[in-house]
Every structure is written in structure tokens, then in C-alpha cells.
Amino acid sequence: MSGPVESTGGKMLELQQVHTYYGSIHALKGISLYIDRGEIVTLIGANGAGKSTTLNTISGVLRPRSGSIAYEGTELTKVPAYHTVKLGLSQSPEGRRIFPRMSVKENLEMGAYSRRGQELKEDFQRVYDLFPVLLERQSQPGGTLSGGEQQMLAMGRALMARPKLLMLDEPSMGLAPMLVEKIFEIIQEINQQGTTILLVEQNAHAALEVSDRGYVLETGSIVLSDTSQALLVSPLVREAYLGGA
């Protein structure tokens, strides 16, 4: 439960009435949410509620049919996916999506692809400090890493872009409980280093513990939003997402 060290405040990202479809399936039914600079905001909800769809709509992998996404003065719905990372938005995607036949180091270099010609030494150092195991594995192909290591690589890769807003999609999925705890500690550490974070999680308890505010998604709509402390004690959230009582 930690807030940002220094909240410069003000809205960084704002979604208004975003509708996204998969063919004829109405996946997001008018999502509106915002993230202030320096915050950790979490989206919680069941499988298929639209959490990943929301992230993919923000990053431009999916296009909304209507609605607006304002990020630092730019309308993202008109920006191609490959350009959003240049604006300071990076994503650790669902299922990690490591490049399996590229080495750990090359995966990290791909993370910094948008920063053409810049010195990356410090960034490698930062990632290796956060995830020492990646340094040991740096010349190994990404596809040979364990699930937990791949998760760290996906987060490290997203950090290599030096994002202002980091979007993490299910960072705890499939990890051993000890690792889950570690990952959430690292998420807080990244945030304290000055990165705003949008966190999508099925592990609602852990996500609410580390975040400032949260939104609850159900079948493509936001049904509840509040500070994370309030959500942790809300009867609806306790009932549906924190295993009752």
C-alpha cells in the first residue's frame, strides 16, 4: 500500500466512452477511466471482462469503434500501434509474448527499439538490477526461460522503452506465490522510480494492495471505481473477487 513518492498530479491518460468490438462481439461497452501522473491504477475483473481489451485498445493494437483516448494531449485512437511507444506508453502484454528465438539481451534491445541511437547502458543496468536473473540468462533464447523468468523479461523489455506510462497485463499469471510477491514489490519499486502504472490483474487482492485506485470491470463495463483501500473493503469486491467474507 504505497502512494507515489512524488505525485506531479494531473491527468496523464483519459478514456471516454470507449467501445471496442471483435467482429460483431461488443467487448468494451463504453469504458471511461483516467490515470493521474505517478499513480498505480489497477483494473480488476474476471476472465473475459475486457481488461486486456482495454490495454490493447489504449496501445493501438485494437481500434475502438467510438470514444476517445487522450494521452498527454494526444488523441491515441488515431495513432498507429507502433507509434504509441514513442509517446512514452509501453506494455507488457498478456501471455508475456517474449520473442522465443531471440536472446534475452536482444529481447531487451527490442524493448528499446523506439529509442533509436540512444545510449542503453543505464537502462540495461536498471533492468538487471531489478531482475538479476536476466543478466545470468542474457545470451539464452527467450523461449527457453521459465514462466517466471519470461514474466520478468516481459517487464524488463517494457521498461527499456523508458515509458512514462507502463501497462502490465497479468504480471502474476502462472507464477509461484513467492515470485508473485516479488513481482508486486518490483511494480511498486518501478512506480517509486517515477513511472505511472496501469495494472491489469486477476489477483485482485495483491493488485489492490499495491495500487492507489482501482476499476472493476464486468463484461465490458466498469461497475465500480474507487480508491484501492475502499475497494478492498467493498462488499461487492470482497464477494466477487476476494473470495468472500
Next chain:
Amino acid sequence: MEQLTQQLVNGIMLGCLYALIAVGYTMVYGIIELINFAFGELFMFGAFICIALTSSEISLFGSMVGMPQISFFLAVIVSMLVVGLLGVAMERLAYRPLRNAPRLAALISAIGMSIFLQNLAQSVFGSQQIKFPDIPVFTDSAGMAKAVTVLGAQVTYLQLFVVVVTVVAMILLSLFVNRTRLGRAMRASAQDKRTAALMGVNVNGIIAVTFLIGSAMGALAGGLYGAVYHFARPDMGFVPGLKAFIAAVLGGIGNIPGAFLGGLLLGMVESLGAAYIPGGSQYRDAIAFVILILILSFKPTGLLGSPVSEKA
């Protein structure tokens, strides 16, 4: 012994030409899983453009037109550029609109493209075979190909040139794919286009670059092939195109060193088979297809290919 060395020399040179076209097949397959059957026709255009540029005049649409008669080396470079751009245009018009369609649709589009380009060449250059001008550097005053004798085999300067150019092209290509930022983006796009886009890679741009390189390599092969065999004809690309496809499958489709290896092996097996199997020269082309059938039956991933299921 002399015959063996001679056949090996011929086989290596032929194999190099197959390898240059196979690179296009393998790179394009690696990134969009399409067998672009039109590479054979791009190869053919490479030969025609070289002839056109090195001649003093040529028949275009049935009427003689004066030509600049530039050097062969410059002509090859120009034809690589022109055909490279033709390949980019082909991807844009015939394949990109079908990117998310079933794979069979794109394959049929490729076959259509191949037929279209053959007919285009027929209407521009005529359907007759035209002669490739002699290249001064490789020809002596009597009009014979300059050659050296190696282990009893006649190796022409042109054959040596083909081998050197191919080896250099392969090395440059591997360095490009493995060591450069763009090459890394190409490999990332081949493995996972959506994630590559999230990293900031303009995947459509990368696909265009892939077609540019693959097509330019095909044109290089065409120019060299035309020079070696002294001709160009609108249907000349069909069989070498298929052979290069077999070379790519043999080496492991999607794998660049595999294309080189597959091309060399195919060229040598074909030459040796034609020389040593009784009546073998009539079955030259059949040898390649027998290899294709054997590879697909026993090692469909090819010699250097990785299993298809390798995805994290």
C-alpha cells in the same frame, strides 16, 4: 576425376543462383508465411533488364529502341533496384490486401502474379528468346569465355564471379539480419508481429523491406543466370523459381543459411545426377522434385529448419 570436378564446379555455380532466389522465398515465408511463386518472374525481369541496359538497342513493344549500353556490373545494380521496387509494389497490391485472408487466397494471388508478370514480359520484350550480350571482362578477343583450369576442370571467370558474389551477398545478408537494428526488427516481426508493433516496429515497413531485399536478390540471380547461359525469355523464371523454392524447403524454409545450403546441395545433386545417372540429363528437373518429395516425407522442416511448433 576431371569430369567429377567439372560437374561439381557447374553444380556449385548453379546452386549459388538457386540460393540467391531461395533467399527471397525463405525471407518472405519467414515473415508472412507466404510462398511467393512470383520470385521466378522477378528473376526473369532481372535478366531482361540487364540485357536491355547492356545492349545498344532492344525491341520494346515490337519496336526497336536505343539503349544506353552501360557496363554489366552497373546494369545488375540498376536491375536489382528496379526489380526490388517491383517486388515492393507487388506486395502492396497483391498480398497486403490478403494479409488476414486464408493462406490459400494469398498463394493463389502469388500464382496469379507470376502469370501476370510473365505475360507482361511477353508484351514488353516479345515472346522470343533474346541474346545476352557478351561481357567484355569475361570474354577474350575471340569471343570465348575466359577461364582458368582447376584440378582439370574449366572454371570460367564468370562462374567464379557468380560464386564470389553469392558468398558476399550471403555474408552481408546474415550480418544485416543478425547484427543490425532493422534486421533485429525483421526477426522480431517474423516471430510475433503484434508484439513487434508494441515495441515500435512498423511491421508493414519491415515486410516491404523484406520484399525489396528478396526481389533484389532474385534480380541479381537473373542477371547472372542470363549472363551465364546467354539468354532471356519470358518463361525462363518458371523452372529456376521452382528449384529455388525446393532449395528453400530443403534448407529449412524461413532459414537464410538454410537457403544457401539448400541451393548448393540442389545444384550439385542435379549436376552430378545429370552426369552420372544413365540417361540422367533428361531427368535433370525430376531430380529436384524427387528431393522435394523425399524432404517433405522424411524431414519436412528441412536440414536447418526449426520445428514449426516453437512458439512461447
